[in-house]
Amino acid sequence: MKHKNDLEKFNNLIESFSNLPTIGKKTAIRLAYYICINNQLEGMKLAHNIENALRFIKPCQQCGSLSENELCGICTDEERNKDTLCIVETPKDILIIEESKSYQGLYFVLDGLDNEKILKLEEMILKQNSKELIFALPHSINSDATIFFIEDKFKKLNLKFSKIAQGIPSGVNLENVDTISLNKAIQYRTKIEI
Numbered sequence: 001m002k003h004k005n006d007l008e009k010f011n012n013l014i015e016s017f018s019n020l021p022t023i024g025k026k027t028a029i030r031l032a033y034y035i036c037i038n039n040q041l042e043g044m045k046l047a048h049n050i051e052n053a054l055r056f057i058k059p060c061q062q063c064g065s066l067s068e069n070e071l072c073g074i075c076t077d078e079e080r081n082k083d084t085l086c087i088v089e090t091p092k093d094i095l096i097i098e099e100s101k102s103y104q105g106l107y108f109v110l111d112g113l114d115n116e117k118i119l120k121l122e123e124m125i126l127k128q129n130s131k132e133l134i135f136a137l138p139h140s141i142n143s144d145a146t147i148f149f150i151e152d153k154f155k156k157l158n159l160k161f162s163k164i165a166q167g168i169p170s171g172v173n174l175e176n177v178d179t180i181s182l183n184k185a186i187q188y189r190t191k192i193e194i
């Protein structure tokens, strides 16, 4: 006789946890047990926060960073240095650079390069009157091609181009770089000659 599984919902929760990055089956069981048995209030809060985050977080209309409004907190922060625009691959990279506290300028999320992105980038450069584009992309042939393409596209705008340098090994994403290396990489960025 087939044993009836009366823990279907609990097992679904375990499965959802174990589908998340960095969470293995054992941790998934511990988390599910914790929020269903040990701390149901925390479980309710978690459910509420996930639902709210999913509902309200969207890309900033100007830079593509994560935001709960049309424009993100960085774009609307008057204290930020408007002269520099740091080009990153994903919104996650912004969170990481912000965590390192090594950069005070604005950002632009590339997230794939197409005509619409180029137009958005140009719009932002002109609107903010940017003086320098800093490329904080992972080292790869693809990134080199992207940098070359963007420089070529905007050479008439009289911008300075640089890219973060030291401490970023090739093929490594920003999220796997420690804060000190990232700090140095931004501080000692190198000018790109064209």
Ligand SMILES: [Zn+2]
Binding pocket: 060, 061, 062, 063, 064, 065, 071, 072, 073, 074, 075, 076
């Ligand atoms: Zn923004």
